[in-house]
Amino acid sequence: MPIPERDSAVGHSFGLEFDGITIKSITEVSGLKIEQDVIDLKQNTADGKFEVKRLPGRPKPGEVTLTRGLTSDQSFSNWVKASQFGKMKDARKGGSIIIYDFEGAEIKRYRLVNAWPKSLEIGSLKAGDTSLLTEKLSVTYERIEVA
Template sequence: MGLPELDKAVGHSFGLEIDGVQIKQISEVSGLKMEQDVIELKQNTADGKYINKKLPGRPKAGEVTLTRGLTEDTNFEKWIKDSHFGKMGDARKGGSIIVYDYEGTELKRYKLANCWPKSLEIGSLKAGDTSVLTEKLVVVHEGCEPQ
């Protein structure tokens, strides 16, 4: 990878796309990983030696945490209300986490299968505080893969 490619590899901003709706004001993404179970196979070889083999298992479901400054956008609230009222047909969606460079060009996209919101947390409300008020959305998914 040459120097110009490394320059572009800096994630400047992030977005969430859920069923075609893009939310670009994400300031932090954590927990984005692809993981699978490990199956342990204990067996004896033909010459009688005991060995432990590690085999790939099923992909694991995961959680991603998205943080953004508090805005007037109510997409997070609407989405979590659907899941809290048991409307899982409406709440469970296909989505992607998108990484943008400094110029707003998409660098990478991570597809989330059957994702839905687990929780929405508003940052601490403290009178006189000069920090930005944030909202943190935790999304569960049934699989993550780069696109």
């Protein structure tokens, strides 16, 4: 169901899709950002006045952090291992971050180009604690596209 034009989306759940595998249990996505350089063009006008024009430059690479509850799924750690051992052919992937509505229908998709895991952080381990254990995967990418 598409979002009505005047309504904003509510990110009910998030997913990560790489190599045809979709992980739908992502609880938080942070750092999702499309950015580019700004070029200052300094010049004189025909009547001799100095002006600065701002032009769009190259797209900037970025980094996104994905958080999910710790499970027996080894997708994150296997991906990190590939990059740690220099197997960049296996580690560098194209994939998508997907936003779902409350019915589980896809609202929006952000495609990451040449992404690979920079780090994997396991939440704080404390004996007797009843809080949810989490995995935080930081992924660096060369370009992001809105699909």
